[in-house]
Amino acid sequence: MSQSLKKRTEKGTGKKASPQPETYTDDDLNKTKAYETAEEEEEEPNHRYWVAMILVTLLAIYVRFNKIGTPDKVVFDEVHFGKFASYYLERTYFFDLHPPFAKLLIAFAGWIVGYDGSFKFENIGDNYISHGVPYIAYRSLLGIQGTLVVPIVFWTMKTLKFSVPACLLSSILICFDNAHVVDSRLILLDATLILSVALTIYLYVKFSTYRRQPFTKWWWIWLTLTGVSLSCVISTKYVGVFTYVTIGIGVLHELWILLDYKKGLTIPELAKHFFARLWSLIVFPFCIYLFWFYLHFAILNKSGPGDSFMSSDFQETLIESPLARLSKTVNYYDIITIRHKETDSFLHSHEAIYPLRYEDGRISSHTQQVTCVFDPESKEAEDANNQWEIVPTKENLQFDKGVAVFTNDIVRFRHIGTGGYLLTHDVASPLKATNEEFTIAHGDDAEEKYNETLFRLRFSQTGSGTKNKRKVVKSKATPLKIIHVDTVVAMWTHDDELLPEWGFGHQEVSGNKKIQDRDNSWYFDDIVNLEEEDPRHNYVPKVVKHRPFLQKWWELQGLMFYHNNLLSSEHPFASQPDAWPLALSGVSFWNDNDERKQIFFIGNVIGFWTEVGFLAIYLGLLLADQVTRRRNVHILSNKARSRLYNTLGFFFAGWAAHYFPFYLMNRQKFLHHYLPAHLIAAMFTGGLVEFLFSKNSTTSNRLTGANRLKATALVLVISIGVIWFFFYFRPITYGDISIAPEEIKKRQWLDIKLHYAK
Structure with missing residues (x-):
């Protein structure tokens, strides 16, 4: 996805326009002047982007906040993350496999509305209203995060100078995906994770537009913000390391290009580029990561249910519980x-x-x-x-x-x-x-x-x-x-x-x-x-001891990794990675036997299959380009090849980095682990649709005339299919209405097994 900045001057004014992304070509690796000779292209009017983005954002708000209070009962892993929020509010120590950032955000929502954390989310199906739990405030926080993903995806595509139809397709694939919607309506960590991944991609793309102005104010701002967003990813779930791999691929590609002696950079200048990225993308984010643990320990200062996981030295740093x-x-x-x-x-x-x-x-x-x-x-x-x-x-x-x-x-x-x-x-x-x-x-x-x-x-x-x-x-x-x-x-x-x-x-x-x-x-x-006169009946409070933060963090870190690796037992709704890209099966989140309602976690099959189809087409395009060039047949222009290999290649690499490592894991795996890969595949799909309808054999690679109409028609067809599927499966996405057994059977696509089909 290598992009660089081209300085442009507005016609007739002499003023510099805003930075625009520019692509590398094959000649970029050998010719320093390729940046200066790149052809300036006409953009679509900005108001079209704004209108389209506002429209799709309003749709995202509707599908995520509509009946967000339904069901008014504990659903699926809300038993864990709602419980952890309560422990934060009571300041009692607990143990979990995931880093604290997203859980702290959920607890903060409860603190804002004045909740005391007395409800412990013990069982799926427990009623929120009868216990006075501000569950809508909790869910709304995640709903806001899930909604923000949609405009961020849209603006990422816009920053990469894709057309309005391409931006719309990518954002619609996320907006109307059933799995993304379910995760954005419940008290779970995935909405925070997906938002952090989307924001990281956007910020890195934004940083890429300033590569021709290294070490300037905005170059540093976007690079640093990319690191901050990366820290949010890894501070939510450890699968965030795959986002690090994605950004790392882009960074290594940049440094490889800068290493070319024809670029004229001295060794000290190369070192400056390297250490700027090292500080902004690794060291500084790691410090933020440690901060969330520092806050975690500072809040959880009372003995609690997590004590038994920790050493006695650790437990001596906690105020004793009544136990x-x-x-x-x-x-x-x-x-x-x-x-x-x-x-x-x-x-x-x-x-x-x-x-x-x-x-x-x-x-x-x-x-x-x-x-x-x-x-x-x-x-x-x-x-x-x-x-x-x-x-x-x-x-x-x-x-x-x-x-x-x-x-x-x-x-x-x-x-x-x-x-x-x-x-x-x-x-x-x-x-x-x-x-x-x-x-x-x-x-x-x-x-x-x-x-x-x-x-x-x-x-x-x-x-x-x-x-x-x-x-x-x-x-x-x-x-x-x-x-x-x-x-x-x-x-x-x-x-x-x-x-x-x-x-x-x-x-x-x-x-x-x-x-x-x-x-x-x-x-x-x-x-x-134990007899009544036994002196052991006399309680002597212990003295709370101090222990250095890094010692506590190191102990907790080791326990988190250890227990994460123990999650290898079978689960009725666990699935293997080969079932994810086609959404072959899902997870039962909640069901109500009395009213025959249910929430079933499944991706939008139309959208998932569309993405897989375009991923396959992309591999075919790469193979065709390599074969034809071997025979000295140059079908694609240099600019088209730059977009194919760099921009779309970055998205493809990001999808692969978030997907294939799961084949190496022995722990339990579920469909929600695929959502970061699905997010990146949605951006990839929008970009490839535009590429297929562009004039890639000329110096222009933009949609024009009849090709724009064809691309728009394809986007419209895919969007209609995606939106239809979403509303067809709406009853098991929201869990707000019951449907007849024959209607449930009609929705048992592929390996989907639903309740109440009889």
């Missing part, structure tokens, strides 16, 4: 409940035994079952089958009830419900043949297998020196790995596959040989036998 009052030092002979951090389930045992032979033919020890049970109301602590006495080893029998338990201590666990001791041994577990079975040993058997009942309490927080860290164990507060001393496996459970009927549908407990895995973490949840 901290329940945290007590654990002593030997305390009767406790043990809870798994990942699945929030209780360690459990009962008198039932493992079957002698499992369904796959493997043999068990045929002894007492040890499982995990989950209770959302936490009433399981009252069940003696979930209670365990923490007992010292024979070497430490002198320990009495007043001696505290420390991490790295070796202990035994006596099951209160049945009186035996927790044990693991070299027998395969029921569901994981490579893991060890956990069971209970009684009486003489427990004494004979004494070594198999010993477990080390290892502090589970990662970091330098934490493996053998010795600190007092506290209920609810100290994460532990319970390591079997004899066979060196970690106690572990999982909820992705439950035990069959003989195991009552409980979670399997087994010994994991990969003791370094983070999901081996447990904590002592409650001390059941």
Whole structure:
């Protein structure tokens, strides 16, 4: 997309006109004077652009704000991002995989209208109105952002000197895309991401018009603003790195051209260009990125639901929550409940035994079952089958009830419900043949297998020196790995596959040989036998400590990347990248069984297929041009080739940079991940339509006469198809009306599976 500025003088006035983009040709790489000899071209009147842009912007406002309060219930991932806004407003610490910028914006909208954050968006379908939630203010913020994308796309195309029909087509593909509209009407991060990507492309294009005036005021302004916008992209979601790649492609192309010795630049001058871009596009944006985290930590200064993800050093920087009052030092002979951090389930045992032979033919020890049970109301602590006495080893029998338990201590666990001791041994577990079975040993058997009942309490927080860290164990507060001393496996459970009927549908407990895995973490949840006169009832507030910002940021950054990589489990609406460009399938966002209404996230199939068609045509044009030039047949003018390879090539590269990397990812993927690529493909499509109808064999590459009529007719046909599809699928985009099953079946295009088709 290499463009440069050409200084022009208004006819008869001697005044300089506003900077205009100029394209590089092949000769530009070898001839410095190509800029001065480029032919000036007549532009369309500005009022046509303004009228068209205002019209399409008004349409964008209508489709995004129409019935924005419907449904008045929590929809899809509003359960996450609405909840995070509430945590910001209450200043309680939480953990999320995404950077804080967009979430801070959402919380700011709530703060502006005076909301206190008391509603926690717990479940899809929870009613906003009955809880007094200003959800329309939240959604309106995203609606404004989604609306702004449309004029920005239009003005980007105008800045690149495309015609009004081309600008209109690109903006209509975004304005009436069902997926973009849905994401702009709900409390999600994607509207902020798409706006930031669109703004970055526009600002970089604007910067390109000043390349002939390097280091002037406006050159610096547009370059710096490009960096600011890039920081907003990467500060919203980490897939923003693909936008960095896109801009990086353009920057490398610029520097490659400037490197040509015929340009006359000295090494110090080249270095100045390089470091200007390095500062404006990488260093300065990174500082802004860090600022959002600084604000994040400054606001979230109270202990909250995210504490368990962080190290104890980090937690000591937070003001204690009311939950901290329940945290007590654990002593030997305390009767406790043990809870798994990942699945929030209780360690459990009962008198039932493992079957002698499992369904796959493997043999068990045929002894007492040890499982995990989950209770959302936490009433399981009252069940003696979930209670365990923490007992010292024979070497430490002198320990009495007043001696505290420390991490790295070796202990035994006596099951209160049945009186035996927790044990693991070299027998395969029921569901994981490579893991060890956990069971209970009684009486003489427990004494004979004494070594198999010993477990080390290892502090589970990662970091330098934490493996053998010795600190007092506290209920609810100290994460532990319970390591079997004899066979060196970690106690572990999982909820992705439950035990069959003989195991009552409980979670399997087994010994994991990969003791370094983070999901081996447990904590002592409650001390059941704590007496009223016990001094541990007296609460002593902790002292809040200071920790350098960069240390907190580095810890959080590592945890974010780690947990992002864990999102590899299957999801019923996850899809692979090969299904995205043709919008083959979508995502069910919300459904109301009583009124048979639904919101289904799907792209505008007409628009998606149109973009793919023109992407394919473009590859054909490149191939044809290369083949004909090999035979010394020059069909395209230099100016046309510049637009084909540079301007349209930049858009094509941007689309590819935002699309193909998803094939390399193992994490869950959804259709909304394609929207940044779809945005760039929309601009590409408008540009290619104009290119196909321009006189590309002459020095002019503009639409004129009959070709303009043909291009306008094609734009009109595509636009009608896109708008028709949008309104045809409107009922499942807005979720405001129910339609008959036969009408739902008519909308089950491709692999789209909708509710209430029967």
